[in-house]
Amino acid sequence: MGNSKGECRFCHKIFSGRGIGKHLLACGAKKEKDETLNNRGKNQGYIYHLKISAGRLYWFHIEMEGMATLLDLDDFLRGIWLECCGHLSQFTIRGVRYLSYEEPDDFWGDAPESMNIPLESVLDLKDKFDHKYDFGTPTVLALQVMSIRKGAIDESIRILARNHPPVFECENCKKIATQICSLCMEDYCDKCIKAHECGEDYAMPLVNSPRTGVCGYVGPLEE
Ligand SMILES: [Zn+2]
Numbered sequence: 001m002g003n004s005k006g007e008c009r010f011c012h013k014i015f016s017g018r019g020i021g022k023h024l025l026a027c028g029a030k031k032e033k034d035e036t037l038n039n040r041g042k043n044q045g046y047i048y049h050l051k052i053s054a055g056r057l058y059w060f061h062i063e064m065e066g067m068a069t070l071l072d073l074d075d076f077l078r079g080i081w082l083e084c085c086g087h088l089s090q091f092t093i094r095g096v097r098y099l100s101y102e103e104p105d106d107f108w109g110d111a112p113e114s115m116n117i118p119l120e121s122v123l124d125l126k127d128k129f130d131h132k133y134d135f136g137t138p139t140v141l142a143l144q145v146m147s148i149r150k151g152a153i154d155e156s157i158r159i160l161a162r163n164h165p166p167v168f169e170c171e172n173c174k175k176i177a178t179q180i181c182s183l184c185m186e187d188y189c190d191k192c193i194k195a196h197e198c199g200e201d202y203a204m205p206l207v208n209s210p211r212t213g214v215c216g217y218v219g220p221l222e223e
């Protein structure tokens, strides 16, 4: 169900979730833009191209400065996909855990590291790692380093492409669903949710995020 296609933000062509990564590495429109940015005299550094996905429906491709930290990446993920009520989050890279707050006491001797560390000191090309937001009702993301190049970008993180909002059917009438019942996680249209047996109180909007319907998540504050 649904679809995982998305648009390249440089040439505006549409690709599948599987094809977009390869495309972005070769996109002529992107290369042109990159060259313009590189030639403006801003200091060049390592630029990381990351793929971030949650299952097959939800994905992002971003570029990020190697000097930027895991904390910056965590902020970005929270802002666009995850944040509901300030839960803990954690990256796991080659078995090492990086937590969103500093652990005060190292009682067991395996305290996690801080996220306040630059990408380029923990990640190499092709590395796969994961991010978990909220240890109670977790949303887990898979990340991968697609490429590392020398260059300059405008902000510390920029979006290259993201999935189109998936389309779900109403359980009842098969029209396009707009709401999810956060109790039974079934999808309904605006009309059928009113008659749904769990009650309207559990209804939440379907949003373009792997956290849709979880712990009061209603989408980013700004998009
Ligand atoms: Zn393109």
Ligand SMILES: [Zn+2]
Pocket (backbone or CB within 6 Å): 084, 085, 086, 087, 215, 216
């Ligand atoms: Zn929450």
Ligand SMILES: [Zn+2]
Pocket (backbone or CB within 6 Å): 170, 171, 172, 173, 174, 175, 188, 189, 190, 191, 192, 193
């Ligand atoms: Zn319906």
Ligand SMILES: [Zn+2]
Pocket (backbone or CB within 6 Å): 181, 182, 183, 184, 185, 186, 196, 197, 198, 199, 202
């Ligand atoms: Zn329900």
